[in-house]
Amino acid sequence: MSDASFLSHARYGKDKVRVLRVVREGKWHHVVEYNVQAMLEGDIETSYTEADNSVVVATDSIKNITYYLAKISPHVLVPERFALHLGTHLVSKYAHIHKAFVTVEQLRWSRIPVPGAQGPQEHPHAFIRDGDEKRIVRAEVDASGGKDKIIARVSAGLSDLLVLKTTESAFTNFVRDKYTTLKEVDDRILSTSIDLTYTFSPVEIPQPTDADVEQFTIPTEIAPGSVWDTAVPTNARKVTLETFASDNSDSVQATLFRMARLVLAQNAHVQTVAYALPNKHYIPVDMGYLGVENLVPAQAEVFMPIAAPSGLITATVSRK
Numbered sequence: 001m002s003d004a005s006f007l008s009h010a011r012y013g014k015d016k017v018r019v020l021r022v023v024r025e026g027k028w029h030h031v032v033e034y035n036v037q038a039m040l041e042g043d044i045e046t047s048y049t050e051a052d053n054s055v056v057v058a059t060d061s062i063k064n065i066t067y068y069l070a071k072i073s074p075h076v077l078v079p080e081r082f083a084l085h086l087g088t089h090l091v092s093k094y095a096h097i098h099k100a101f102v103t104v105e106q107l108r109w110s111r112i113p114v115p116g117a118q119g120p121q122e123h124p125h126a127f128i129r130d131g132d133e134k135r136i137v138r139a140e141v142d143a144s145g146g147k148d149k150i151i152a153r154v155s156a157g158l159s160d161l162l163v164l165k166t167t168e169s170a171f172t173n174f175v176r177d178k179y180t181t182l183k184e185v186d187d188r189i190l191s192t193s194i195d196l197t198y199t200f201s202p203v204e205i206p207q208p209t210d211a212d213v214e215q216f217t218i219p220t221e222i223a224p225g226s227v228w229d230t231a232v233p234t235n236a237r238k239v240t241l242e243t244f245a246s247d248n249s250d251s252v253q254a255t256l257f258r259m260a261r262l263v264l265a266q267n268a269h270v271q272t273v274a275y276a277l278p279n280k281h282y283i284p285v286d287m288g289y290l291g292v293e294n295l296v297p298a299q300a301e302v303f304m305p306i307a308a309p310s311g312l313i314t315a316t317v318s319r320k
């Protein structure tokens with residue numbers, strides 16, 4: 001073989017590790033269901049170039065470590081913290097592994113409301129999958145500067161949050177030329193499946209000792225109750241939904257920008273906010289051939305949902 005090619009990038013690991021974890025506080029039970037991807041980089045080139053498996057931590061072992069940490073981690077109920085624990089364990093356990101990339105996708109399990117003495121209350125151990133929405137956390141745990149100088153870069157957010165509004169959405173003044181067939185509308189259905197990602201400033205992770213593996217101390221920036229775990233996910237979701245609902249939308253682009261600026265304004269630790277918003281089209285059905293009017297904006301009542309194609313509006317808004 002000639003020397004005209006070289007291995008320019010290599011990363012491997014386990015994908016779609018599915019785990020359900022139950023945490024029991026007496027009769028009050030918590031559950032999280034995660035899809036975990038854990039990928040590694042380091043001195044692993046020879047496994048590709050020389051079939052040298054001596055540098056390979058088997059992806060099967062990576063799966064086993066994921067389940068082990070799901071069992072022993074005190075952070076398992078918070079995906080940001082669980083991802084950091086797993087990534088930090090992977091880079092500190094193996095000398096030749098310098099970076100871990102952990103993605104945790106959390107599926108929804110909400111408590112089922114049941115009648116109680118003072119009205120509806122949440123059931124202690126029965127849950128419902130109320131929607132396809134996922135909470136998504138990505139942690140890059142970087143020990144390439146030394147095992148005693150681990151840097152974590154975390155982003156989080158949500159995906160597949162499906163929303164729709166029936167007015168206060170317009171789209172006018174766009175480029176008109178020979179390719180234009182779309183009519184200007186001052187009233188239309190707006191629907192999207194929200195994909196939101198926000199990033200935090202990097203933080204340094206104290207090197208865990210062997211004895212420490214099971215405990216794993218979270219840096220103060222990401223201590224329980226900080227913006228890293230419960231505050232931001234709740235707040236960013238709320239701001240996103242409220243802005244979608246209340247904004248008098250001139251376009252998906254303009255509404256996206258408003259959402260992102262509000263998330264940044266309300267969360268000091270967030271550095272960038274990115275959305276990917278498909279514009280899921282609903283087309284008024286033309287019933288003119290029956291003598292039935294259904295095309296006038298704000299009066300149309302029957303729409304055809306169009307699965308594909310959709311618009312796709314994306315942007316990242318960053319703190320100055």
Ligand SMILES: O=c1[nH]c(=O)c2[nH]c(=O)[nH]c2[nH]1
Nearest residue numbers: 171182250251252253279311
């Ligand atoms: O909000 C919108 N943004 C667009 O860029 C676009 N393009 C289009 O055909 N409809 C819409 N709607």
